[in-house]
Amino acid sequence: MTRKEIHVISNGKQPLEEFAQCARLILSDVDYFHVREKQLSAKQLSDGIDILLQHGIPAEKIVVNDRVDVAAVRNVAGVQLAYHSLKVNEVKQRFPELKIGKSVHSIEEAIDAERLGADYVLYGHIFTSKSKPDVTPRGIRQLEALVNEVSIPVIAIGGITPFNVESVMSAGARGVAIMSGILEAEDPLSMIKLYKNGG
Amino acid sequence: MTRKEIHVISNGKQPLEEFAQCARLILSDVDYFHVREKQLSAKQLSDGIDILLQHGIPAEKIVVNDRVDVAAVRNVAGVQLAYHSLKVNEVKQRFPELKIGKSVHSIEEAIDAERLGADYVLYGHIFTSKSKPDVTPRGIRQLEALVNEVSIPVIAIGGITPFNVESVMSAGARGVAIMSGILEAEDPLSMIKLYKNGG
Numbered sequence: 001m002t003r004k005e006i007h008v009i010s011n012g013k014q015p016l017e018e019f020a021q022c023a024r025l026i027l028s029d030v031d032y033f034h035v036r037e038k039q040l041s042a043k044q045l046s047d048g049i050d051i052l053l054q055h056g057i058p059a060e061k062i063v064v065n066d067r068v069d070v071a072a073v074r075n076v077a078g079v080q081l082a083y084h085s086l087k088v089n090e091v092k093q094r095f096p097e098l099k100i101g102k103s104v105h106s107i108e109e110a111i112d113a114e115r116l117g118a119d120y121v122l123y124g125h126i127f128t129s130k131s132k133p134d135v136t137p138r139g140i141r142q143l144e145a146l147v148n149e150v151s152i153p154v155i156a157i158g159g160i161t162p163f164n165v166e167s168v169m170s171a172g173a174r175g176v177a178i179m180s181g182i183l184e185a186e187d188p189l190s191m192i193k194l195y196k197n198g199g
Numbered sequence: 200m201t202r203k204e205i206h207v208i209s210n211g212k213q214p215l216e217e218f219a220q221c222a223r224l225i226l227s228d229v230d231y232f233h234v235r236e237k238q239l240s241a242k243q244l245s246d247g248i249d250i251l252l253q254h255g256i257p258a259e260k261i262v263v264n265d266r267v268d269v270a271a272v273r274n275v276a277g278v279q280l281a282y283h284s285l286k287v288n289e290v291k292q293r294f295p296e297l298k299i300g301k302s303v304h305s306i307e308e309a310i311d312a313e314r315l316g317a318d319y320v321l322y323g324h325i326f327t328s329k330s331k332p333d334v335t336p337r338g339i340r341q342l343e344a345l346v347n348e349v350s351i352p353v354i355a356i357g358g359i360t361p362f363n364v365e366s367v368m369s370a371g372a373r374g375v376a377i378m379s380g381i382l383e384a385e386d387p388l389s390m391i392k393l394y395k396n397g398g
Binding site: 041042043044046066067068069070072073074083084085086087090091093094 | 240241242243245265266267268269271272273282283284285286289290292293
């Protein structure tokens with residue numbers, strides 16, 4: 001069985017204290033924790049990273065969404081860039097120490113992200129998900145087509161459950177990103193094991 | 200007459216294209232143009248800097264509010280940090296090339312900013328201003344007291360007009376920051392001359 005890379009993304013609603021408590025429970029089974037809190041200021045994000053560190057989440061497992069400056073001064077693993085963020089190549093050049101993930105929604109965007117120096121792409125959403133109920137999911141075929149066009153890792157996101165995670169991996173994804181599937185689980189530890197080992 | 204340092208700050212309402220047109224008119228009389236557009240994404244701020252550059256505003260005269268990453272990748276003069284921003288010392292250490300201004304509202308905050316490495320403080324508001332009609336202005340005496348407690352330059356902001364600018368300078372400010380006084384003026388060039396030479 002291929003090793004799955006697992007990213008867990010904060011949902012912008014839960015206090016980061018709760019996110020950190022959940023993260024601590026599932027720490028050894030997760031590769032990266034994304035702090036994705038668009039409503040927070042730089043100071044609040046920085047304070048949130050402190051909370052994660054205090055709960056024993058190592059900086060090497062922390063990714064900050066959009067705010068490259070916060071990621072850089074706090075020496076965390078990387079940044080997740082979106083359409084509204086700075087350009088991948090600009091960030092790569094000025095912050096070579098940061099791992100750069102780019103969120104993409106098409107094959108063209110993924111090819112572009114790779115060309116500009118992204119370390120991986122986050123692609124989705126694959127299945128219907130609670131966070132984007134009105135958007136048509138892209139599905140496994142599109143994921144497979146995208147994986148074939150880039151050589152950097154593709155992390156799949158959107159509606160991924162323990163029951164469909166193997167289909168995503170079979171399509172060539174390096175791993176999956178999970179939000180509500182873990183954060184809203186009654187027993188996050190059992191749940192993450194199901195994601196890792198299949199449901 | 201002491202040379203006044205003049206900062207002009209975008210108002211978050213005007214399109215940056217208009218701000219750039221105004222900036223171009225008054226370019227030789229202004230030391231720094233602050234892009235302070237809290238509602239804009241990193242990409243939009245970066246595009247806004249392009250607009251300023253295209254209008255002939257040199258990068259050495261551009262300051263970005265809060266977004267240190269945007270300032271760094273675009274190689275502009277500096278950043279203006281507020282309470283909700285990253286800490287002055289963290290920014291100073293990781294981005295030594297950036298000039299760091301800190302917005303302060305008390306003597307204690309100004310002393311703290313200097314201790315942490317700020318290159319200057321922006322203090323206000325000094326007089327009643329349209330942008331903060333409900334806040335009691337700090338006045339000239341407080342400004343004078345603050346100037347006496349720090350050795351870094353103090354830039355005064357808030358309700359400053361060509362008619363009170365000399366009182367601000369006499370209190371020991373290095374200069375003034377202006378927003379509506381210039382941006383909403385019918386003739387920005389004549390107005391900036393009044394600010395420089397007294398009304």
